[in-house]
Amino acid sequence: MGSCIITSSEFLFASNKEMVRRMMGVPDGLDHVCTIALGYMDGEKPSTPQRNLDVISYI
Structure with a gap:
C-alpha cells in the first residue's frame, strides 16, 4: 500500500x-x-536503480 x-x-x-x-x-x-491519499498500485512495481550507500543527501 502506498500513501x-x-x-x-x-x-x-x-x-x-x-x-x-x-x-x-x-x-x-x-x-x-x-489530505492523505491511500491506495494500491495498479500493476507491477517499477524497478528502481540501486542506491549508492556512500552518498548522503540533505534536504
Missing part, C-alpha cells in the same frame, strides 16, 4: 472551505488540515 500526504490542500480549497467541510463530513469545531 501520499497533501498538506497544501488547505490552500487549494481555502476559498471553498465550508463546501469542503460539508463534503468530507467534518464536524463543527474541527478543521481540515491535510
Whole structure:
C-alpha cells in the first residue's frame, strides 16, 4: 500500500472551505488540515536503480 500526504490542500480549497467541510463530513469545531491519499498500485512495481550507500543527501 502506498500513501501520499497533501498538506497544501488547505490552500487549494481555502476559498471553498465550508463546501469542503460539508463534503468530507467534518464536524463543527474541527478543521481540515491535510489530505492523505491511500491506495494500491495498479500493476507491477517499477524497478528502481540501486542506491549508492556512500552518498548522503540533505534536504
